[in-house]
């Protein structure tokens with residue numbers, strides 16, 4: 001019963017992905033421009049979105065399918081010393097902000113993943129990156145949450161359910177990787 005229900009909700013979400021195709025293509029263009037301009041990608045998020053962040057950074061740095069040059073991307077979710085020291089000494093709400101201050105440059109593109117669009121540490125990081133002048137994208141659910149009015153651009157997975165949104169986010173990440181392979185293959 002729960003399998004069939006989850007499968008149906010997954011399919012409903014994925015059947016609506018064409019609604020955001022133009023947004024994903026716009027992001028692919030901006031990522032190409034970022035790399036051409038010497039910038040890098042920075043990914044961040046909590047829980048499943050932290051896993052997505054490191055998964056997608058690896059696709060860019062190592063490879064997706066095609067043999068092409070290494071692409072500069074980093075997940076701000078993986079350094080346990082930074083994450084614990086900052087949370088212990090300051091606050092979890094600014095755990096990504098400090099890394100943005102240290103690593104983000106105006107030519108960079110930041111992708112903050114939050115299914116609710118309301119996680120304080122993602123919001124704070126996007127606000128800090130905007131101050132630096134980086135291009136800021138939020139990947140959210142269909143409401144966009146608070147990030148709706150904070151990020152420069154949004155990719156809104158067409159669901160209000162965390163798991164379905166995460167499934168769409170990783171699909172969108174792979175879709176982007178295919179597009180980057182197509183553009184950059186040697």
Ligand SMILES: O=C(CO)[C@@H](O)[C@H](O)[C@H](O)[C@H](O)COP(=O)(O)O
Pocket residue numbers: 046047048049113114115116117118119122162163166
């Ligand atoms: O993977 C899941 C649920 O599927 C959880 O780990 C989930 O990512 C966590 O609860 C996050 O803290 C949710 O944060 P957000 O997506 O609302 O920003």
Ligand SMILES: [Zn+2]
Pocket residue numbers: 048163166
């Ligand atoms: Zn999950």
